[in-house]
Amino acid sequence: MFNHFDEQGQAIMVDVSGKTCTLRTATAQARVLLKPATLAAILEGSVAKGDVLGVARLAGIAAAKKTPDLIPLSHPLAIHHAAIEFRHDPATGELRIEATVRAFERTGVEMEAMTAASVAALTVYDMCKGSDKSIAIAEVVLMFKEGGKSGTYRRGES
Amino acid sequence: MFNHFDEQGQAIMVDVSGKTCTLRTATAQARVLLKPATLAAILEGSVAKGDVLGVARLAGIAAAKKTPDLIPLSHPLAIHHAAIEFRHDPATGELRIEATVRAFERTGVEMEAMTAASVAALTVYDMCKGSDKSIAIAEVVLMFKEGGKSGTYRRGES
Amino acid sequence: MFNHFDEQGQAIMVDVSGKTCTLRTATAQARVLLKPATLAAILEGSVAKGDVLGVARLAGIAAAKKTPDLIPLSHPLAIHHAAIEFRHDPATGELRIEATVRAFERTGVEMEAMTAASVAALTVYDMCKGSDKSIAIAEVVLMFKEGGKSGTYRRGES
Amino acid sequence: MFNHFDEQGQAIMVDVSGKTCTLRTATAQARVLLKPATLAAILEGSVAKGDVLGVARLAGIAAAKKTPDLIPLSHPLAIHHAAIEFRHDPATGELRIEATVRAFERTGVEMEAMTAASVAALTVYDMCKGSDKSIAIAEVVLMFKEGGKSGTYRRGES
Amino acid sequence: MFNHFDEQGQAIMVDVSGKTCTLRTATAQARVLLKPATLAAILEGSVAKGDVLGVARLAGIAAAKKTPDLIPLSHPLAIHHAAIEFRHDPATGELRIEATVRAFERTGVEMEAMTAASVAALTVYDMCKGSDKSIAIAEVVLMFKEGGKSGTYRRGES
Amino acid sequence: MFNHFDEQGQAIMVDVSGKTCTLRTATAQARVLLKPATLAAILEGSVAKGDVLGVARLAGIAAAKKTPDLIPLSHPLAIHHAAIEFRHDPATGELRIEATVRAFERTGVEMEAMTAASVAALTVYDMCKGSDKSIAIAEVVLMFKEGGKSGTYRRGES
Numbered sequence: 001m002f003n004h005f006d007e008q009g010q011a012i013m014v015d016v017s018g019k020t021c022t023l024r025t026a027t028a029q030a031r032v033l034l035k036p037a038t039l040a041a042i043l044e045g046s047v048a049k050g051d052v053l054g055v056a057r058l059a060g061i062a063a064a065k066k067t068p069d070l071i072p073l074s075h076p077l078a079i080h081h082a083a084i085e086f087r088h089d090p091a092t093g094e095l096r097i098e099a100t101v102r103a104f105e106r107t108g109v110e111m112e113a114m115t116a117a118s119v120a121a122l123t124v125y126d127m128c129k130g131s132d133k134s135i136a137i138a139e140v141v142l143m144f145k146e147g148g149k150s151g152t153y154r155r156g157e158s
Numbered sequence: 159m160f161n162h163f164d165e166q167g168q169a170i171m172v173d174v175s176g177k178t179c180t181l182r183t184a185t186a187q188a189r190v191l192l193k194p195a196t197l198a199a200i201l202e203g204s205v206a207k208g209d210v211l212g213v214a215r216l217a218g219i220a221a222a223k224k225t226p227d228l229i230p231l232s233h234p235l236a237i238h239h240a241a242i243e244f245r246h247d248p249a250t251g252e253l254r255i256e257a258t259v260r261a262f263e264r265t266g267v268e269m270e271a272m273t274a275a276s277v278a279a280l281t282v283y284d285m286c287k288g289s290d291k292s293i294a295i296a297e298v299v300l301m302f303k304e305g306g307k308s309g310t311y312r313r314g315e316s
Numbered sequence: 317m318f319n320h321f322d323e324q325g326q327a328i329m330v331d332v333s334g335k336t337c338t339l340r341t342a343t344a345q346a347r348v349l350l351k352p353a354t355l356a357a358i359l360e361g362s363v364a365k366g367d368v369l370g371v372a373r374l375a376g377i378a379a380a381k382k383t384p385d386l387i388p389l390s391h392p393l394a395i396h397h398a399a400i401e402f403r404h405d406p407a408t409g410e411l412r413i414e415a416t417v418r419a420f421e422r423t424g425v426e427m428e429a430m431t432a433a434s435v436a437a438l439t440v441y442d443m444c445k446g447s448d449k450s451i452a453i454a455e456v457v458l459m460f461k462e463g464g465k466s467g468t469y470r471r472g473e474s
Numbered sequence: 475m476f477n478h479f480d481e482q483g484q485a486i487m488v489d490v491s492g493k494t495c496t497l498r499t500a501t502a503q504a505r506v507l508l509k510p511a512t513l514a515a516i517l518e519g520s521v522a523k524g525d526v527l528g529v530a531r532l533a534g535i536a537a538a539k540k541t542p543d544l545i546p547l548s549h550p551l552a553i554h555h556a557a558i559e560f561r562h563d564p565a566t567g568e569l570r571i572e573a574t575v576r577a578f579e580r581t582g583v584e585m586e587a588m589t590a591a592s593v594a595a596l597t598v599y600d601m602c603k604g605s606d607k608s609i610a611i612a613e614v615v616l617m618f619k620e621g622g623k624s625g626t627y628r629r630g631e632s
Numbered sequence: 633m634f635n636h637f638d639e640q641g642q643a644i645m646v647d648v649s650g651k652t653c654t655l656r657t658a659t660a661q662a663r664v665l666l667k668p669a670t671l672a673a674i675l676e677g678s679v680a681k682g683d684v685l686g687v688a689r690l691a692g693i694a695a696a697k698k699t700p701d702l703i704p705l706s707h708p709l710a711i712h713h714a715a716i717e718f719r720h721d722p723a724t725g726e727l728r729i730e731a732t733v734r735a736f737e738r739t740g741v742e743m744e745a746m747t748a749a750s751v752a753a754l755t756v757y758d759m760c761k762g763s764d765k766s767i768a769i770a771e772v773v774l775m776f777k778e779g780g781k782s783g784t785y786r787r788g789e790s
Numbered sequence: 791m792f793n794h795f796d797e798q799g800q801a802i803m804v805d806v807s808g809k810t811c812t813l814r815t816a817t818a819q820a821r822v823l824l825k826p827a828t829l830a831a832i833l834e835g836s837v838a839k840g841d842v843l844g845v846a847r848l849a850g851i852a853a854a855k856k857t858p859d860l861i862p863l864s865h866p867l868a869i870h871h872a873a874i875e876f877r878h879d880p881a882t883g884e885l886r887i888e889a890t891v892r893a894f895e896r897t898g899v900e901m902e903a904m905t906a907a908s909v910a911a912l913t914v915y916d917m918c919k920g921s922d923k924s925i926a927i928a929e930v931v932l933m934f935k936e937g938g939k940s941g942t943y944r945r946g947e948s
Contacts, residue, residue, distance in 0.1 A: 001199045003288040005208025011686070013693055015713035017655055019733050023491055041159045050163025054370050054485070058546050059766070061487055062378075065542055065550050066228065068697055070277055071284050072217050072690050076697050076710045078550045080580065081489035083480070102491050106712065110214050110291070111284050118276045118295070119228055126229050126269050129300075130161040133268070133311050137276070137298035142291055153291050164399070169370070171377055173397035175339055175418050181807055212686050212801070216862050219803055220694075223858055223866050228383055230374050234381050234394045238867045238896065239805035241796070260807050264396065317515045319604040322873070327844070327935055329851055331871035333892050357475045366479025375546050382544065382815065384855055386593055387600050388533050388848050392868045403933050418574025426607070427600050434592045434611070435544055442545050442585050445616075446477040449584070449627050453592070453614035458607055469607050497649055528643070528844050532704050535645055536852075539700055539708055552708045554738065555647035557638070576649050633831045635920040637840025673791045682795025691862050702856065702909055703916050704849050742923070743916050748926070750908045751860055758861050758901050762793040765900070765932055765943050769908070774919075774925035785923050 004073045006109050013073050019106040024147035027100045028113035030121035031138040035067030036093040036130055038135070043088065050125045055095070057084040064101050064112045079103045079112055084120055097121055098143070107146045114140060162231045171231050177264040183304035185258045186271035188279040189296040194251040196286055196293070201246065210285045214255070215242040218278030222259050222270045229269050237261045237270055242278055255279055256301070266306045272298060320389045329389050335422040340463035343416045344429035346437035347454040350408040354444055354451070359404065368443045372413070372423045373400040376436030380417050387427050395419045395428055400436055413437055414459070424464050430456060478547045487547050493580040498621035501574045502587035504595035505612040510567040512602055512609070517562065526601045530571070531558040534594030538575050538586045545585050553577045553586055558594055571595055572617070582622045588614060636705045643736045645705050647678055651738040656779035659732045660745035662753035663770040664778045668725040670767070675720065684759045688729070689716040692752030696733050696744045703743050716752055729753055732777070746772060768772055793861045803863050811897040814937035817890045818903035820911035821928040827884040828918055828925070833878065842917045846887070849873040850910030854891050854902045861901050869893045869902055874876070874910055887911055898938050904930060 006012050034042070042052045061082045068076040081102035088095045097115035101109040121137045128135055145153040164170050192200070199208045219240045226234040239260035246253045257274035259267040279295045286293055303311040324329050352357070358368045377398045384392040397418035404411045415432035417425040437453045444451055461469040480486050508516070514524045528610040535556045542550040555576035562569045573590035595611045603610055619627040638644050666674070674684045693714045700708040711736035720727045731748035733741040753769045760767055777785040796802050822834070832842045851872045858866040871892035878885045889906035891899040911927045918925055935943040 001196075001289050002203060002208050002210060004213070004284050004285045005203075009203065009208040010715075010717075011208060011213055011689055011693070013696075013714040013779055015734060017712035017730070017736050024199075038159075045160060045163075045167065050160050050167040050169060051367065051370055052160060054367055055162070055169055055230055055374060057485055058371060058374050060243065061485070062230075062543075063228055064487075066224075067696075069229075070217065070221055070224065072213055072220075074284060075712065078552060078710060079487070079567055080491035080549065082487040083484075085484075102489060104491050110287060111278055111280065114280055114283060118280060118298075122272055122276060123229055123267065123297075125272060126232060127160050127162045129268060131159050133300055133303065134313060137295075139297070140276075140279075140295035143292065155292065167376070168399075168401075169373055171395070171398040173418060175396035175420050202839060208429075209683065209686055212683055213690060215801055216687060216690050219801070220859075220862055222803075230378055233396065236394060237803070238807035238865065240803040241800075243800075260805060262807050294419075317512075317605050318519060318524050318526060318601050320529070320601045321519075322531075325519065325524040326873070326875075327524060327529055327847055327851070329854075329869070329872040331892060332892050333870035340523070354475075361476060361479075361483065366476045366483040366485065368476060371485055371546055375544065378546075379544055382540075385599055385852075386533065386540065387535055388529055388536075388852055390600060391870065394868060426603060427596065430596055430599060434596060434614075437614075438585065438588055438592060439545055442548060442589060443476050443478045445584060447475050449616055449619065450629060453611075455613070456592075456595075456611035458603075461607065471608065525841065525844055528841055531643055532845060532848050535643070536701075536704055538645075552710060553645070554649035554707065556645040558644070562694075576647060578649050591846060633828075633920050634835060634842060634917050636838050636845070636917045637835075641835065641840040643840060643845055670791075677792060677795075677799065682792045682793060682799040686822065687794070687801055687862055691860065695860055698856075700855055700862065702846055702849065702860075703913055704852075705914060730890075742919060743912065746912055746915060750912060750930075753930075754901065754904055754908060755861055757904060758864060759792050759794045761823065761900060761932075763791050765935065766945065769927075769930035771929070772908075772911075774923055787924060 011073055016106040021022040021104050021106055022147050023104050024109045025102045026110045026113040027098060027144040028117040029143050030097045030140045032095040032121050032124050033136045033138045034093040034095060035132055038132055039088055039093045039146040053086050056123040059115040059123040060084045060099055063119030064116040066094050067112045067115045070115060075107050077103055077105050110142055110145055168200040169231060174264040179262050180305050181262050182267045183260045184268045184271040185256060186275040187301050188255045188275040188298045189284050190253040190279050191294045191296045192251040192253060193290055196290055197246055197251045197253060198250055211244050214278040214281040217281040218242045218257055218274040221277030222274040225270045225273045228273060232266050233267050235261055235263050268300055268303055327389060332422040337420050337422055338463050339420050340425045341418045342426045342429040343414060343460040344433040345435040345459050346386040346413045346456045348411040348437050348440050349452045349454045350409040350411060351448055353402055354448055355409045355411060369402050372436040372439040376400045376415055380432040380433030383428045383431045386431060390427050391423050393419055393421050418459040426458055426461055480525050486549055490580040495578050495580055496584045499576045500584045500587040501572060501618040502591040503617050504571045504614045505524050506569040506589040506595050506598050507610045507612045508567040508569060512606055513562055513567045527560050530594040530597040533597040534558045534590040536575055537593030538590040539550055541586045541589045544589060548585050549581050551577055551579050584616055584619055643705060648738040653736050653738055654779050655736050656741045657734045658742045658745040659730060659776040660749040661775050662729045662749040662772045664727040664753050664756050665768045665770045666725040666727060667764055669726045670764055671720055671727060685718050688752040688755040691755040692716045692731055692748040695751030696748040699744045699747045706743050707739050709735055709737050740778055744775055792801060806896040811894050811896055812937050813894050814899045815892045816900045816903040817888060817934040818907040819933050820887045820907040820930045822885040822911050822914050823926045823928045824885060826884040827883060828922055830842055830881045843876050844908040846913040849913040850874045850889055850906040852892055853909035854906040857902045857905045860905060864901050865897050867893055867895050900932055900935055
């Protein structure tokens with residue numbers, strides 16, 4: 001069931017040396033729940049008071065590169081693209097962080113996208129926790145994945 | 159509003175050199191939503207098929223040490239304790255990851271606890287994504303914080 | 317003459333365990349020479365086309381934290397403050413990057429400030445090299461140092 | 475103008491997944507201005523009092539490998555060659571550090587060469603600052619670049 | 633004699649850009665000498681008192697990925713497989729750690745295997761030193777290597 | 791028996807926040823077995839053909855700083871001193887590497903010394919493996935430890 005373990009139940013970095021390189025893309029999403037006033041301050045802030053989203057975006061992109069160092073059994077990958085998009089709902093205070101990663105590699109880039117979205121969300125938390133410690137990272141999920149043998153995955157489609 | 163920026167809105171690592179060291183503790187929680195069958199396999203697996211939770215625990219503790227490298231404006235901290243607890247609900251498939259960090263320092267350890275819980279959750283996702291890509295990290299929140307000038311925080315108490 | 321070597325000429329990390337912690341500050345400056353048009357685009361860009369200086373500032377602050385990993389015989393230090401200021405001369409195209417680091421430590425933070433200024437300058441180069449590869453980092457120097465036994469240093473005062 | 479930002483001015487790691495791997499070479503140069511007496515001591519020292527240039531060389535090569543971790547929007551690259559050459563002028567006290575990096579990759583290695591030269595220069599500063607804090611890194615520039623679509627670049631040729 | 637130096641005796645990262653990628657495998661072995669009672673406790677412990685070998689295995693796999701950061705003149709490699717096996721002799725207290733690494737690369741993976749075995753052994757030492765500081769890492773050697781121009785190597789065959 | 795696990799056998803970073811800082815020293819030794827001709831070449835080489843021991847020394851000192859990143863449950867420590875000494879026996883080809891680390895800290899620096907000695911030995915192996923793959927790291931042991939509650943340890947004294 002868990003392909004990071006061998007038949008004796010021992011953790012391994014799975015052998016992918018025999019796999020062919022293909023173009024892999026993955027998109028993950030993290031949702032952060034803020035007070036509407038905090039979200040409003042973030043959105044204004046990018047101009048005058050400090051660019052919370054700019055800092056979080058760079059943290060997410062840098063984290064995508066650090067994935068092999070964070071996720072113990074993941075393979076070192078040379079990613080070829082990383083981007084972070086923000087969307088928001090001023091009424092509810094929800095901030096959506098979408099991280100997309102691409103690489104021409106032997107294995108998928110889901111963990112790179114999930115890690116980028118998570119660390120961008122953690123960075124938003126870090127910058128806003130002075131005014132509100134109760135901010136929640138409400139969800140981190142894989143939205144889309146393409147390019148491997150298991151085919152295309154799109155969240156919500158079964 | 160955002161204390162990681164100066165008056166011109168420029169990102170800074172806030173000066174804490176004048177603050178006194180006190181004993182700081184923080185606990186964060188991440189909830190992972192699995193299919194009940196996947197959760198059951200994880201719980202059995204620790205004995206026979208591979209220790210998913212053992213790997214996630216080490217990833218979380220290691221991540222606590224990497225926090226200054228991941229969160230751009232956080233201070234380098236020498237943490238003095240880190241632990242990860244797991245709780246689960248076999249009926250719903252929910253796995254709760256609780257990360258606690260402690261340090262005698264000039265600034266709080268909330269980000270270390272939040273990062274440890276997040277990376278432990280990401281590692282669970284990594285190990286289980288082969289059988290289920292739809293697993294969600296359902297929430298990452300700060301549960302408890304103690305030891306700084308802003309006093310004790312306990313989630314749910316206002 | 318070189319205090320990073322012992323009497324046999326062997327490289328060492330000098331023993332500072334017997335020194336007392338004092339408050340240390342250091343400021344370093346890097347100057348980057350751009351075409352006036354490139355500098356103008358950077359200054360406008362922070363609003364509309366991309367925040368070159370914002371990215372460089374974060375790179376510099378992060379680099380200050382990585383100093384012990386970059387400079388072989390430097391001591392690991394827990395820095396308590398890091399900030400990057402930019403000044404510019406639209407006529408000449410010169411961009412001045414000033415990095416200030418502070419820590420309550422047994423040894424000085426000059427290398428942290430020098431490294432922060434250098435990496436911020438390298439990041440400006442990285443972002444502008446697409447339009448002009450001839451950009452020069454014109455100078456990296458220590459401007460100010462305070463807090464150690466050797467007293468206060470101010471560049472230009474002998 | 476700045477190709478590290480998308481049309482909305484958002485920082486991205488540019489997508490290079492569609493580019494072909496070619497052999498890339500880059501050479502960067504840093505000049506360090508020392509007192510002639512300090513330079514003389516460095517040159518003698520390599521035999522008897524401590525090998526300043528040997529330490530700086532290793533720091534530069536190691537830094538080339540760390541470039542993706544230092545320069546926020548740079549791509550992770552597997553470099554295939556790195557070397558550092560020193561030249562000096564005993565009369566003026568100038569030390570020239572030339573870093574060359576090569577890789578068979580989708581994107582150039584200029585930043586790896588610039589980073590290697592800068593960190594080698596910072597390491598020279600670190601080792602000599604005990605006797606002279608006024609040492610200046612006088613210039614860091616790209617000297618040569620070959621192998622990408624933009625053709626060969628040689629500093630000084632327009 | 634030492635191919636990490638050029639003709640002037642200067643340390644370099646050897647140029648491998650002209651070499652072809654081939655499938656490389658290396659296996660290294662570390663032997664740890666414990667008191668039989670300590671070894672017995674480790675073997676029982678994996679179930680009830682703490683999984684020493686599980687922690688050491690993850691440390692070894694993670695260390696294989698960090699090799700380019702630890703060994704100054706080694707090339708950055710994207711390894712495709714890493715695994716750690718343990719064997720033991722209850723009578724003598726000897727624990728044998730065998731690390732295997734594989735990659736499709738221009739250069740061999742001996743250092744990755746040697747580093748993985750060493751760090752796994754150091755981690756066993758770390759976890760047992762509370763009860764016995766005299767534990768020795770008795771040997772770290774390359775057992776097997778395959779895939780490069782120098783052909784297959786098997787320890788003990790001359 | 792293993793103090794890196796709690797009562798449920800779960801891996802933790804032990805809480806040392808209540809301990810007092812004291813001056814800690816540790817010395818570890820690694821022995822490398824070379825062919826006498828290889829050792830002779832190393833010893834000459836430091837002048838003319840390349841400084842194997844100089845490279846290994848820097849690798850060991852750098853590794854001491856990376857210990858918290860390599861040993862999963864170790865505490866992040868700010869070490870205050872690190873040095874590597876080499877001794878050799880021309881007749882047998884044995885090279886002895888002695889690493890000493892010191893810090894004013896809440897916990898011991900044994901792992902920093904053991905890691906420094908191991909990585910210096912691995913680096914010697916890396917530089918000599920081109921001429922002799924059968925080189926063995928013959929032993930890595932703790933020689934001396936001082937400064938904690940458990941008192942002074944000296945290898946060979948029971």
